[in-house]
Amino acid sequence: MNRTLQGLVMAAAMAAASLAVAQPIKIFGLVELSGTGAVSGTNFNDGVKLAVKEINASGGILGRQVDYQASDTQSQAPIAKALAQKAVDQGAYVVMGPVFSGSILVSMPETRKAEVTNFTGGEAASITQQGNPYIFRTSFTQxxxxxxxxxxxxxxxxxxxxxxxxxxxxxxxxxxxxxxxxxxxxxxxxxxxxxxxxxxxxxxxxxxxxxxxxxxxxxxxxxxxxxxxxxxxxxxxxxxxxxxxxxxxxxxxxxxxxxxxxxxxxxxxGLSADAPQPEVQKFSAAFQKEYHYKGDHNSLKGYSAMYFVKVMTERIGKVDTKALAAALHGATMTVKDNPGVLLDVSFDQNGDLDRVxxxxxxxxxxxxxxxxxxxxxxx
Amino acid sequence: MAEFLQLVVSGIATGAIYAVAALGFTLMWQAAGVINFAQGEFVMLPAFGMLMCIGVGMPLWLAFLVTCVAAALVLGYAFKRGIADPLIHHGVIPLVIATLGVSIAAKSFVRSGYSAMAQQFPSPFPEGVFHVAGVTVSFADAGTLVIAGAIVLSLQAFLNRTVTGRAMQAVAQNTESARVLGIDVSRMVLYVFVINALLACVAALLITPIYLAKFDMGETIGTKAFFAAIIGGFNQTRGALLGGVLIGVMENVVGYYLSPAYKEGVALVLFLLVILFRPEGILGRREERKV
Amino acid sequence: MSPAARNIALAIAILALATSAFFLQRSQVYLLSLCCVYVMATMGLNLTMGYAGQMSLGQAAFFGIGAYIDAILTTKLGVSFWVVIPIAAVACFFVGLALGFPALRVQHHYLAFATLGFNVLVYLVMRNEEALTGGTFGISNVPRPYLFTWSLDSERAYFWFTLAALVIVAILMRLLLRSPWGRAFAALRDNPIRAESLGINITAYTLLAFAIGAAYGGVGGVFYAGLVQYVEPSTFYFTTSLMMLLAVILGGSGRFFGPVIGTVIVILLPEVLRSSSSPALQFMQKWYLVAFGVALVVLMVWLPGGLLSIGDRRARKAAA
The missing domain is CATH 3.40.50.2300 (Response regulator)
Structure with a gap:
């Protein structure tokens, strides 16, 4: 009995190890697809999806494909918390969202506990004032x-x-x-x-x-x-x-x-789909073509956040969410080297970002x- | 003084729209004992119906007519046969739940099938404003008020002056005696449902240019119409107009002079006072206790 | 089934549910706790509606008052969770009395409207009185309690805690309904005139039912705040009251387990439909709310008495 069990565990561990190489990188979106935040959430989500599609088409991150799964928080904080736990338990590399400040305040303790990097579209000041080393913004704070x-x-x-x-x-x-x-x-x-x-x-x-x-x-x-x-x-x-x-x-x-x-x-x-930068214009055109509506700042937030993940993961050279969060603090990404980030950007020690x-x-x-x-x- | 008048005039225009939606509420309650929690969605659906017609190249007036016919069939006839008829004998609550179901389904259907985004909607009135005694009035405000007023008056006349209208009132007051008197109750109730659907189309035409077409636009409209119906009197056609206008004006005046954060609350306090001290509404008649 | 056999079956079911926490994912355990919390509130609503026959559209207000009392007292004053429970129950009981006393004069659908208005007012106070309630930002980092020295921080521990609490309040409700005093409620609902002639004071009994229902809502709210660890006004808008009403009717109002079944369906079904990964159900991710709404209508047309009335329907058919 004991031996069978050992064998099983060994087999499972080996299977897991061999799978890890080829397995896609799991990224979870907790987004407002219904309820009061539906417009912001849909824009953010479509932005992420567009970036994922481009990244996968060009070979993924470190040779691994990105598997993006979005779930609907219904703009409700209690649901956002449940979805964050689910994302963490299913081995999320990065969690995207929620966009609503109320929801992120409830879901971020979960990603923090699990030490998973979490990008949010929320703009409330309190989000980055709690000393959470895993939370990062995708836009200016108010x-x-x-x-x-x-x-x-x-x-x-x-x-x-x-x-x-x-x-x-x-x-x-x-x-x-x-x-x-x-x-x-x-x-x-x-x-x-x-x-x-x-x-x-x-x-x-x-x-x-x-x-x-x-x-x-x-x-x-x-x-x-x-x-x-x-x-x-x-x-x-x-x-x-x-x-x-x-x-x-x-x-x-x-x-x-x-x-x-x-x-x-x-x-x-802070972020405008009409910014005069050629990269932003290119993004706007691609977004319009893919989803048949004009993206807004929330789509830019989602899109650029996905590219932050790609750029920084390739910079640290491994898929390690804890290292990713550590590397993001104080990091600067320029459009010259990474067109996907759309605008030159840098993160400070709180996870707040700064750009033109x-x-x-x-x-x-x-x-x-x-x-x-x-x-x-x-x- | 000028600002006070401005607030009142704007409030009346907004209130008139609530009134048109509220009118449907009171009619449905009177004739069939239905509290329709999907009333807001009954306004939202025609708005998107018209948008779709416009999308295929129809002018606004044609889109409106086509939508009216569709609404009369779906929100009037089908709603009565499919949902109201089987449930009417089980009391108010199952029907309330069923209309809640309709509301959820309609909202999510439009969101998933059309768009989650707000859409612009053409106004049936010309752009522009005019000034009277220091008050700015847009043509849309004036037009809305005229149409809403005309609808309430003609509906009132229809109910009081025509044979069909009186038969409908008889059904509302006492279904059993109406039946004894040889009135085709089912047909009268059907008329009410169809009129409700048409009123919803008119409300959609009036409100959507200001409110913008969005899948959840019915939530606010439905709630306000509901309050308006109760404040005015659930069993009086004129009451709906009074209730709607009172809410529109009160919100503006309170928002300006007292507290913008509590302006919704003051309409509600009014609502609670009416319920507690004049449950039949300001213009309503007292109902006999049914046992 | 004999009463004894039924009790044993019930105990086994509860134990099975408690053990299931070992096998479920954390988020699933959390959703189960969420269900338990809402069941406390809908159970109270069922007393008001199903047994005392008063339609209330304001249960979310009491739920919210309970949640805010917990959030404010525990975060700002450091009061223990255990002290908060009775405070919230008593506070909601008296608020219920204060609202019910004038509102019950008008009965029927007017009570529904009055409670709905009350709900929106409570929401506005939560949103606007920032100094006390944190305004639109709400109150975050609400602590979870300790059971003696055992921290209830983990999802599993909090679930067992909530489940145990639910069983206790459910037993209290059962005892209440079995008492002569509780039987009066049913008599009232079924035939108010006869009840009156038998010397039952209608107003006093309905008022009490309403206030006790409110207290159940408040206790549910306290557990909610502990579970989600965050309260914000929009959770307690009257749409939540509608959802609770839905749960009670769906399960079968006036039946003890009606709100349990209804709440499980209202909370869990959308999650199940949404997270299903089988391709046949994939399209549900987009359309699940449409399906839910339509299902509700169909169910009402088919079984106006709620899911638990299916037995009666069978019996009627057999008799016919």
Whole structure:
């Protein structure tokens, strides 16, 4: 009996060892494919899928194919936790997502416990403030982006006071909090800080309030659909001060949904599908061709994150998730050597990343770049 | 003062849309005792129906007509025969669950089969705004209000002045006596279902240009319509309009003067007060206790 | 089956479930715990709905109140989990009384609407009162309790803990329903007028049923917070109440095991459909929610009394 068991274990171990060479690298996506985060999650997931397809077509990572499996968190935190455990138990090399800050806060203790590298699309500041060595962002934090917007409001708009309209969910509230903090050093007053609901239809009270505040500029921070509705209401009520936002406000989806009303809106964009870099343009075209819709910053997040994995894995020369996480801290990847990362990028010790960003403006229904802001560490 | 008027005017326009959806709620409740938790999806589906028709090259008006016919068949006739008829004798709850099932299926069907993304939707009204007494009104706001008002008034007239309308009311008040009086109850109930489906199409046409077509757009509309129906009175056609407009205006006024974070809450407090102190709704008639 | 045989069978089933944790993956054990937690809440809802005949659409509010009480007391004040359970139960009981007292005057569908409104209000408070509830970010790193010195940190340990707790509250519910006092509920639901004429105080009994149902929701919430270790407002929106209602009706309201069956289906079935890897079921990954919705409609049309009424249906057919 005992001997049979030993034999079995030996056989299993040998089988596992021989398989390990040829076995694909397992990467799991925990993404919002339904529920409130469906748009962000779908974009992120499709971005990852496109990168995986390209990587596999060009020989994989270190000669091994990538096996990417996405599961739907339904935008619910408890489900995200279960899926993270499942991914870890099934031997994930890297976990991608979730995008929602609420979900990643629940799922990341699981990947941390298992010491598995985890990329997230979440932007809430608290994610990388818990000393978790396995969590990495795929975009700016709100705490990094908002000072850039504040500087723009101070230097270019020369605003003395600003009204804020934000959507009251983790994304919008986090952004609004970060913005209020970022405005402080410039001495810019927050004339009104107006909360709106996710899914809100009628923005007239928010816009009337913003108008009444008599601020020199308006900062709008909301999800795509709500941003579009807000822009329409602003146009309807003839709002004539500069309208500034971050990432979503000048995104393709908002422009499509808001139509004319989007013209003139300005936003700081960390990752833009319309960035003037040839690699980003190439990505946008490929994405459009593959999925028949235009990708947004979340698709760029997913796509570039997958390439971070490829570049860093090849740099350390082995498929070892713990070593990958260690190597990512302080790493810099340039587009020159690795076109897939799209934009030069570097990670700090917390897992926050830094790269160039843009000020964009909607002109004639298109996002145009009006200024390129250098990465913080190069200035 | 100007801002107050602006808030009221915008609120009335938004509220009128809630009212059209709420109207369907009250009709269904009156005639068939159905609480339709898929009412929001009944608005969402025609929106996507119209989008698909437009996608194959139809102009908006034709797309609307085609969708109306389809909705009358599917959301009216098929819904009644397939779901409401077999369940109506088992009380309110199984039917509530069944409509919840319809809601889940419809949402996920559109998400998986069409798109998870919000889609733009053409407006039946011309672009542009005009100013009255310092208030900015868009043509869309004005048009919505006119259409919603016209629908409520003509429905009211239909129910009160025509033989069919009165027969429908008789069914609503007392199904048994209506049957004794020789009214074809089943047919009257069918009319109600078809009217509900058509109202949903109109609501879709009015709301989608502002709300944008998205698989989960029905969640907010359904909830607001539901509240509007209760506040106005579940058994009064005019009540739905009053309830919808009250919610639209209250949300704006509260959002501006009190707290934007709690504006949804104030409509609800109103709702709770109505339920506790006038459960038949502001314009509703008291129902006899059924044993 | 005789009552004794039934109890033995039940005990064996529970033991089998507890042992299954050894063979299942961690995420599956976690989902089982999630089921147990929701069953506590739906069991309470079943008392309100199935036995006292009051349709409530606000159970998620009590569930949420329990979860937030645990999250706030354990993370901010360092109160022990064991102290939190009775606090949450008592708090939800009294909130239930306070809501039920005016709401039960109006009965029927109006109670459903009032509880739904209450649910949204509770959600708004959770979202907006940031100082207390953490606002939209919620409260993270809620600790799991210790059983004496034994840490319940692992999924398996917490599952056994939750399962044991569920068995205890289920036995309490059973005792309650068997008491003369509990029998009054059923009498009430089946024939309120006769019950009244027999001297049962309708309002007092329904109110109590509602408040006890709320307390069950609160206790479920405490275990939920410990399980997920994170609370955020959107989990406790009224859509969760609808889901709980669904679970009760699906299983068969007014039947003791109705909410158990219903909750297992509502929580586990989507996961099973989604994670199935057989090619025949692959397309389910995309369409499982459509299938779930349609199945719900078909089931209601076929068995309006819920899954557990299948026996009655057979019996009726045989008699006919």
């Amino acid at each position: 705490a990094a982006a908002m000072p850039k917007v504040a500087r723009y409001l101070h230097d270019t708009v020369k605003a003395k006071s600003v009204a804020i309209i934000f959507v009251n969910n983790d994304f919008g509230k986090g952004g609004s909090d970060a913005m209020v903090k970022a405005l402080e050093p410039y001495g810019i007053k927050v004339a009104a800080n107006i909360s709106t609901d996710p899914g809100q239809v009628d923005f007239s009270s928010a816009v009337v309030k913003a108008k009444q505040s008599n601020a020199d500029a308006l900062f709008v921070y909301s999800n795509e659909e709500e941003s579009a509705r807000c822009l329409r209401e602003l146009k309807k009520q003839g709002y004539d001060k500069p309208i500034v936002g971050e990432t979503t406000l000048t995104s393709q989806k908002v422009i499509e949904l808001a139509g004319d009303a989007a013209n003139g809106a300005i936003a700081h964009v 960003s843009y000020m964009t403006k909607v002109v004639d229904g298109k996002q145009a770049i009006i200024a390129t802001l250098p990465a913080a560490h190069t200035k």
